[in-house]
Amino acid sequence: MPPIPPWPYALVLATAVGLGLPAGALVVGAGALFGPGIGLLTVLIGEALGLTLNWRLCRGWLRPRVQRWLGRQRRGQLLEGLLQAPASLRLLLLLRLALIPMNLVNAACALGPTPLRRYALASLMLVPRFSLLVGAGELLKGAAGGSLGPAALALRAVALLATAAVLVLLSRGLRR
16 A cells, blocks of 8 residues: 555645646656556646646746746747747647656746647647656566566566657657
8 A cells, every 4th residue: 555645646746737846756656656557547637737727827826937937947948939829739749748848838838828728638748758657667666676577677668668769759750
């Protein structure tokens, strides 16, 4: 039995994402604590709530602060185009696959005229990324605890690498 149930864990994750804090360790931790199925479900619920909260905060109460913060970020300045015109679904999908910190993309999308529905739809592209991170957490727990034999460990590592390769290929295809 994990030391914390999935629902409070999802709320902690939602709060971190909603406030624009890095939450990658929480995503990996969900895999280690709850396994791949419940871990991914916990992450998807937490991330969905957090992304919605982040969107609302950036568009409203925190808007002036987020604008200043985004302007000071080197990578944030690359996203200035999102502040001028609504982003296409294709661009949003590419941004979700890119190795740009998620909080920068979230802030830029929320500050600009991109509609919430398009942003939310593009955020579904994060499911494979979260699956990969949750799987890595479960793999690390199994490797550290010795509960996975060498063959199972190798198979899971290959599956994670294959998922990462698919994400890279998908990203390249969208860039074209």
